[in-house]
Amino acid sequence: MKHIFVYNPAAGQNNKTLFERLQEKLKEYDEKLTYEFYFTKAPGDATTFVRERCAAEPEAQLRFYACGGDGTANEVLHGVVGQPNASMSCYPCGSGNDFVKYYGGAERFLDVDALLNATETPIDVMKIDDRYSLNVTNFGFDTAVARTMDKVRHKKILGGKNAYTTGIVTALIKAMKNDCTVWVDGEQINDGKMLLCTVANGSYVGGAFNCAPHSDNTDGLLEVCLVKPISRFTFLKLVNVYKEGTHLDDPRFHNIVVYRRGKSVRVSAPEGFAYTLDGEIVEQNEFTIDICPGAVRFAIPADPATGEAQTTPDTEPATV
Numbered sequence: 001m002k003h004i005f006v007y008n009p010a011a012g013q014n015n016k017t018l019f020e021r022l023q024e025k026l027k028e029y030d031e032k033l034t035y036e037f038y039f040t041k042a043p044g045d046a047t048t049f050v051r052e053r054c055a056a057e058p059e060a061q062l063r064f065y066a067c068g069g070d071g072t073a074n075e076v077l078h079g080v081v082g083q084p085n086a087s088m089s090c091y092p093c094g095s096g097n098d099f100v101k102y103y104g105g106a107e108r109f110l111d112v113d114a115l116l117n118a119t120e121t122p123i124d125v126m127k128i129d130d131r132y133s134l135n136v137t138n139f140g141f142d143t144a145v146a147r148t149m150d151k152v153r154h155k156k157i158l159g160g161k162n163a164y165t166t167g168i169v170t171a172l173i174k175a176m177k178n179d180c181t182v183w184v185d186g187e188q189i190n191d192g193k194m195l196l197c198t199v200a201n202g203s204y205v206g207g208a209f210n211c212a213p214h215s216d217n218t219d220g221l222l223e224v225c226l227v228k229p230i231s232r233f234t235f236l237k238l239v240n241v242y243k244e245g246t247h248l249d250d251p252r253f254h255n256i257v258v259y260r261r262g263k264s265v266r267v268s269a270p271e272g273f274a275y276t277l278d279g280e281i282v283e284q285n286e287f288t289i290d291i292c293p294g295a296v297r298f299a300i301p302a303d304p305a306t307g308e309a310q311t312t313p314d315t316e317p318a319t320v
Helices: 015-029 045-056 070-080 099-103 106-110 112-116 141-152 160-174 232-244
Strands: 002-007 034-039 062-068 086-092 119-128 131-133 136-140 181-184 196-200 222-227 257-262 264-268 274-277 280-283 286-300
Touching (some): 002 045, 002 070, 015 062, 015 086, 034 045, 045 062, 045 070, 062 070, 099 106, 106 112, 131 286, 136 141, 181 222, 181 257
Parallel strands (some): 002 034, 002 062, 086 286
Antiparallel strands (some): 119 131, 119 286, 136 196, 181 264, 196 222, 274 280
């Protein structure tokens, strides 16, 4: 097997230090491992590189490591999907590493010895038209936050470290009630209004929000959580519960959350609507999210606490 590390130099503040640590560690494997590095040059470059690399060596077994954040992992995913000779994993050194939190966090994947000896497991991915998602596709309040952050990122006062706060404040003013209707496997689950909706394969979104605490990315099902419109006061009172991932079991959420598992999610909204796919904002108002069971082989390092490769939820919530 050939190990190919796809590095995004623009992924985050600490990515250079972590990547240099990886390069230094791999020198110990010079005589016993076939590996190489690729440095991405622009958005989308990782996908193009992975596809071309797979086509150039169709008989070789190739494992690609996304060295960056969730965006880099998504680009590598797009290159690996449909390639029988390819698998992937992550060396999380980006500013956002939400997907690997499903497996307990970044440290597990930053252990190079464990990463190189990781067990490959077929995992599900989401598909929207010709796009794929490894972690979470979400829309409503969350996308409003992301849109504002994108606009103010480079502004002196509102942007930079304040961009997230600016996004939250703007969404609290403008995005508490969003026009959008959602169907899960043909069942309409809301009345055309919502605060937000997450369709998850992983567990975390937005850096620290455990939006899908019972997600299982090997069960062939999407994890759908829709929050109905609520007041700003209720939002501020309950947001930490949602962040901690206890919202599906908290009785205060029973009348405001609709939770389903299914294979297909259809979304219909007015013109100008957008969704966020693994952190990327996509302008589209009519779309369907489908599950692709076991579409990608993902290399999972052993959990240092248990020695096991896979992390799956221990409990299942009731449908609400």
